[in-house]
Amino acid sequence: KAxxxxxxxxxxxxxxxxxxxxCSPISGHRSVSWYQQTPGQGLQFLFEYFxxxxxxxxxxxxxxxxxxxxxxxxxxxxxTLELGDSALYLCASSGGTRDLxxxxxxxxxxxxxxxx
Amino acid sequence: xxxxxxxxxxxxxxKGGISIINCAYENTAFDYFPxxxxxxxxxxxxLIAIRPDVSEKKEGRFTISFNKSAKxxxxxxxxxxxxxxxxYFCAASMGNQGGKLIFGQxxxxxxxx
Numbered sequence: 001k002a003x004x005x006x007x008x009x010x011x012x013x014x015x016x017x018x019x020x021x022x023c024s025p026i027s028g029h030r031s032v033s034w035y036q037q038t039p040g041q042g043l044q045f046l047f048e049y050f051x052x053x054x055x056x057x058x059x060x061x062x063x064x065x066x067x068x069x070x071x072x073x074x075x076x077x078x079x080t081l082e083l084g085d086s087a088l089y090l091c092a093s094s095g096g097t098r099d100l101x102x103x104x105x106x107x108x109x110x111x112x113x114x115x116x
Numbered sequence: 117x118x119x120x121x122x123x124x125x126x127x128x129x130x131k132g133g134i135s136i137i138n139c140a141y142e143n144t145a146f147d148y149f150p151x152x153x154x155x156x157x158x159x160x161x162x163l164i165a166i167r168p169d170v171s172e173k174k175e176g177r178f179t180i181s182f183n184k185s186a187k188x189x190x191x192x193x194x195x196x197x198x199x200x201x202x203x204y205f206c207a208a209s210m211g212n213q214g215g216k217l218i219f220g221q222x223x224x225x226x227x228x229x
Binding site: 035044108 | 158215
């Protein structure tokens, strides 16, 4: 079974620009979660999508948004980039269910975003 | 109350020794506790996980010990090998929070040959 695929692996953007990151979950998984990883703040939950609906959201500003498509693939968008948005963005896929019970999460390799 | 506190921040162990990493939580609603291993340039990989109805779970050289009354859980790596050198994260989730994981700050483990 193929793992979680994130594209691109690396990105360099200028402050004020916007960026879109992509995540393809493991086949059959319907839940996709996004995390931001930085040396100072560690791994922080951004949001989760299940069956094209956002069902959980972390404490990030509205500049961070996402969506999920009918094939469970997900995209994350960050608008008006700030220097502090430089981080490794990780996507995790799980065979989540509608009853919100947690299922094992498997992470992709991440997208390294650098904002200059 | 949503935090998971992990210690130590870094750990150096000799080859063949036991590595022990500890985590503590406050929220008794947490009901799933996974450990992840992360190598540089890679995403975290699920290592082992436990639910609060079990006090210990073992998979190969990796053991989770869980103390529900103390709200603590720990990862023990037996016979530590240089290939185990990585960053380890504990995490916790609540049953009604779907895919949301709360992570500890991580422990950088170095196993010396």
